[in-house]
Amino acid sequence: MNAPYDDSAGSSSSRTRLITTPLTPELLRGALELERTEHGLLPHRLPARARAQSEDGQLAAAEAKPSGVRLVLRTRATTVELDTLPTKTDYRGAPPRPDGVYDLIVDGVLAAQANASGGNVMTVDISTGASEFRPGPAGTVRFTGLDDRMKHVELWLPHNEMTELVALRTDAPVEPVPPGGRKVWLHHGSSISHGSDAASPSTTWPALASALGGVDLVNLGLGGSAMLDAFTARAMRDTPADLISVKIGINLVNGDVMRLRAFTPAVHGFLDTIREGHPEVPLLVVSPILCPMHEDTPGPGAFDFAALGEGRLRFRATGDPAERAAGKLTLNVIRDELSRIVEQRSADDPRLHLLDGRELYGRADFETYPLPDELHPDAAAHRLIGERFAERAFGAGGPFAADD
Known part of the structure; x- marks a missing residue:
């Protein structure tokens, strides 16, 4: 299931060989459905049957922005990397919106935050409603220096950006957290x-x-x-x-x-x-x-x-x-x-x-x-x-x- 990843071309702070863990539904909470795309997984907060019953672009954009969606896992890893392809929205004629934030929660405490570089851009003209899509490359969110102990890790995805999940890498194996125990x-x-x-x-x-x-x-x-x-x-x-x-x-x-x-x-x-x-x-x-x-x-x-x-x-x-x-x-x-x-x-x-x-x-x-x-x-x-x-x-x- 796990494969090594050569990080020698990545961050200067990390030169270890990382383990790639397949992104599966067992690792994700808060999404009602996961769509397989050419890049990876796109979390949805409404199922396909619901999405098919509306052609409203506002709803389509909103439900695909993963508010409350997070990776949940147990691991001893000190380094966690997530490749993502965000789609950022630029409202022409309005002040720029901030980039999406990724929150890393360790044992219930906010441990670190990061932004993803690259990504697609959807430009919307607020005076006319016209939109233009510009594709971009995937980026990497990297967290290092975590404690070397078994811990409960949650990686919350940006609530304000559509986010395709491409790859998950760590320097120690990860395991999903079974549901249950909390309402x-x-x-x-x-x-x-x-x-x-x-x-x-x-x-x-x-x-x-x-x-x-x-x-x-x-x-x-x-x-x-x-x-x-x-x-x-x-x-x-x-x-x-x-x-x-x-x-x-x-x-x-x-x-x-x-x-x-x-x-x-x-x-x-x-x-x-x-x-x-x-x-x-x-x-x-x-x-x-x-x-x-x-x-x-x-x-x-x-x-x-x-x-x-x-x-x-x-x-x-x-x-x-x-x-x-x-x-x-x-x-x-x-x-x-x-x-x-x-x-x-x-x-x-x-x-x-x-x-x-x-x-x-x-x-x-x-x-x-x-x-x-x-x-x-x-x-x-x-x-x-x-x-x-x-x-x-x-x-x-x-x-x-x-x-x-």
Whole structure:
């Protein structure tokens, strides 16, 4: 299974012969499917059946960015190398986005971080939506100087870059960590859950909350794509999980995709589908965190081109508050309706719970941790949200408490 790799042409800090270990599903957590490509393995967070039911480019890009996906293994290795082919996104007309970060977690502690060189580039013109793909070479992420002892190693892939896995090399054999021993938490949400503007993949708010809660995360946070899609509900229905949460709201408003008449049955249908596969699992519905521009103003949301002209990325709401009377959705409308729906359903579903998103990030927090682009929390706010979610969901008396 293992083959030597001559590193003499690589890093000057490492001249040992490394072992190449085949990349197999047993080494990966957090992906629902692995696609074999000409380069290696591409993790997907939605299965092929779901992907086939949508031609939306936003969803396709989001589900292939491996938020929450990580290599998990046991090894005595002091050197770990991963060849990857990232696809970076360059938004023409907007400030440059940071390169993806790879987080190395050793025995539960962040030990090192790195970036991958090379890679493909997808350039998107935000004013027209036109895109251009430029292929590039694979790069290598290298970690050295690890302790020479048997240890639990997790290598978290960038949450904001599509990442094809090409080769794994170490200076000692590796073995997969069998699943089990920890509960699996399956979460679905928007770009905020995906990790937009988080500092790194292990510091998105769901990753932080999962570490504090002592659970294994499967993150179906899909940037711009938490639309109550039936295929997403079916994917959740069919994914083994001990704990489930769904964060509903912001994309429905800023996408302006439905009215209140459609929203209510869509929420019921989404929850019904999840319950088909998980009738007894604790299920937590999370309403939107505070987002002032959409609290009482409907969507659609749009880029603020005046800010872009000044080199700043900002969003704005373009709807009319008066349109709420015609059924247009705002965050406050959604919170009220989610509260009513959960109260109605919980009479027959005692393991269904509601968490008001403003308990995670509310008005006072906006004053301390303002949303840099008026929509997404920054790295500090991700940590705040993760800690608060862990306290309210996994803490004593919470819906995900260990004795539940």
